[in-house]
Amino acid sequence: MQLPSSSNAPEGARDERFDGLVRMARRHFGVRAALLTTGNRGLQQVCACDGWTLVDPLPDGHLPLFHVTQTDALLVVPDIHRDEHLRNHDLVKVLPGLRFLAACSLPGADGALFGVLYLLHDQPRDLDVEQHQGLRDLAELAAGVLVREESDRRELERLQESERRLAPAIAGSGTGIWDRNAVTGEIHYSTGWKALLGYADHEVGNRIEESYTRVHPDDLAYVQATIQAHFERRTEAYEVEHRLRCRDGSYKWVCSRGKVVERDEFGKPLRMVGTTTDITAMRALSEKMQQTAALMTDLTNEIPGMVFQYRRRLDGHSYFSYVSAGVREIYGLTPEQLEQSADALHAIIHPDDLALYLGSLETSARDLKPWHLEYRVQLPGCGASWRQGDARPRPLADGSVLWHGFITDITERKLIEAELQVFATTDSLTQLSNRRHFMQQLESELARVQRSVGYCAAILMFDLDHFKSINDRWGHSVGDLALRHFSAILCAQLRRTDAAGRMGGEEFAVALSNASVGEAMIFAQRVQQELDRTPLPHGDERLALAVSVGIATIHPTDVSAEATLSRSDMALYRAKRGGRNRIECH
The missing domain is CATH 3.30.450.20 (PAS domain)
Known part of the structure; x- marks a missing residue:
């Protein structure tokens, strides 16, 4: 049966899944035709039909819809010729053989009417109680699919609106976005990425070979090796800190992060997307990860x-x-x-x-x-x-x-939520808390000190001695290894209730719960001793590392965690000034 579609009806109502449903309805009830309409009470559009074909089109609104205006309503007309409302209806005129009609509304959310499921036959008949229930069940099944589609549409609109709100933040955050074709070698940069290095939009090409010329010569091999490791699935993501040459010839430190988002059937990478962030001003890692929000919208487009x-x-x-x-x-x-x-x-x-x-x-x-x-x-x-x-x-x-x-x-969504939570709170290099998250932990520890009489806690600041000389002599890859090596030693000394974080560069902080200055001193000595006993292996050599420590008590009168941290920082400064590899208390 072919029925007209109103120009004011919702677009895209036709769905092949409903073709099977109306075909099943026609066969199950043994009628000449079954059809499904969607839309509101005023305008209905045919979504699927099976059976009779109309010779002449019906004008808009001439379906017998006035009988079914409430959700969960069921209309059964055993013999249209005996029904004073329908026997002269236009539907009967274009289908003169029509004698039986049954219609059941598709219930939507909050009392909304999504549409109507119709049964049509050329002989008078009736439906028993079980058939009434069967028609209702089919209508609810169709309604369930429509409700889910409406929910998905609203979720997509919400994500798109979120993307639009994030766009100005991306433009002004000092972060650029890139999209690389791993097969052809093409790489496309956002306008913000180019501006990060002082380039106009037309001054940067789209070849990966050109992009490598901007990487500092001392960092190039490290960058390429890190990308290759991710291509070969030896790492979950590509992440590296390195230098990029700006338009004026100067170099800027950046953090580049990316991930392969498409692979062929053999696992070969096809597409990789990521971000580049200026970390010269020590941006918080969590702020960088906000840029990934725009990449998540595609994950919910087609959910099986x-x-x-x-x-x-x-x-x-x-x-x-x-x-x-x-x-x-x-x-x-x-x-x-x-x-x-x-x-x-x-x-x-x-x-x-x-x-x-x-x-x-x-x-x-x-x-x-x-x-x-x-x-x-x-x-x-x-x-x-x-x-x-x-x-x-x-x-x-x-x-x-x-x-x-x-x-x-929703597995992908759950994994992304967990990954974003880790990215927002964790320093990617050392896997310790980043500065923002550590300061939140320190605020919590300060609150415990302030509300618990007799409870004490300590804050320690650590600074790796002569770290710059390690980078200058051995390269930043070894410097990164040194930071990871120290982080592992530090974590091994922590209790479950303690907190540690990387504050930036080679500086680290530890909050010792329920600990006095004396206990903090013992903790710092253990870290120094373990670091002295465990030099950093590098090829055939062992690189000796040392650390200076500043200790302060967390006072109930501290107005903020920053005030607490500043005292340990002053003690650390005295330790560095006093010859390094020392421990000082405030």
């Missing part, structure tokens, strides 16, 4: 999922009366495995989440409130992955509860 109908009886037995083919991708199961019992699904839900999963369904059934849950599943050979479930419950006459809903895979 599973449409389902789930039933829970009064005796507690549950099963899926319908699941779409997506069940194989979402759960690694077949529809047949779930049509008698949900036990096969319960077996793959993460043990730590199973009680939460079952409890959330119990609450939804008791309160008849929408079900929403994020939980983990364990698929064979895949480890743990995340799923999100959304469904609407409906009580049935026999006391059971029926849900219509949708399951999506």
Whole structure:
């Protein structure tokens, strides 16, 4: 059956998935035609149809929609010729053989009407109670898909709006974005990236060979080796601190981060995107990672999922009366495995989440409130992955509860959230807290000192001695190794309640909870002794390292963590001035 589409109706309503649904409806109920419309109460557009074909088009609004204006409404007209409202309707004029009509609304969120599912036949007939329920079930299944599509559309709009808000911040943050084709060698830079080095938009080419000419000669091999390691999947991401030549010939220290986002079937990298940030002014690492937000929008464009109908009886037995083919991708199961019992699904839900999963369904059934849950599943050979479930419950006459809903895979989103959390709080080189996160930890320690009588704590500042000479003599790659080496020694001395962070360059800080100055002195001595016993291995040589330490007590009268830190910093200055490899207390 072909029906007209109003120009004011929503665009893109036609969906091949609904073709199968109306075909199934026509065959199941044994009628001549079935069709599905979408839209509001005033304008309906045909989304899918199967059966009769209209000879003449109908004018807008001439579907028998005035009978079905409320959500969850069901209209059955056994014989149109005997119905005073419909027997002279335009629909009958263009389909003179039409005798039977049934229509069920597609319930949307908050009482909205998404559309109507119609059954049409050329003989008078009626529907029994079971067929009424079957028509309602099909309508709710179609509505569930439409509700999910509307939710996805709103989420995409939210992400796009977030991207638009971030654009001005990117332009003024001192960070540039690049996008590299790993096959052709083309690399494209944002306007902000070029401005970072003082170039106009037209003054930078798009070849990787040219980009390498701007890298400081002493850093080039290190940069290329780091990129190659990521290409070969020996690292999770590309990240390196190096120097870039500006337009005026001077060099600027930058942090370059990137990741391969596309690979071919053999694992060969195809595309790599990333950022370059000016770290001359010691930018906080978390501020740089905000630039990745724009790269995440594509991850939610096409989310595979599973449409389902789930039933829970009064005796507690549950099963899926319908699941779409997506069940194989979402759960690694077949529809047949779930049509008698949900036990096969319960077996793959993460043990730590199973009680939460079952409890959330119990609450939804008791309160008849929408079900929403994020939980983990364990698929064979895949480890743990995340799923999100959304469904609407409906009580049935026999006391059971029926849900219509949708399951999506949100593993990528969860991984990105965890990665962003690490990037926002961690120094990438040493894996210690970055300055911002450490200062938050120090504020928390100060608050404990201020509210607990008799509680004491100490703050220590560490500075690697002669670090500049290590960089100058051995290169920055060895300097990075020295920083990691010291960080490992420092972490080995920490208790679970202590906090350590890299404050910038070769400076580190430690907050010792429930510790006096004397205990802090012992801690600092242990670090110095371990550093002296463990020189840095470099080829056939062992490089001796030393560190100066400044110690201060965290006072209840300190107005801020910065005030506390400044005292240990002054003590550190005295240690450096007094000959280095010393410990001074404020």
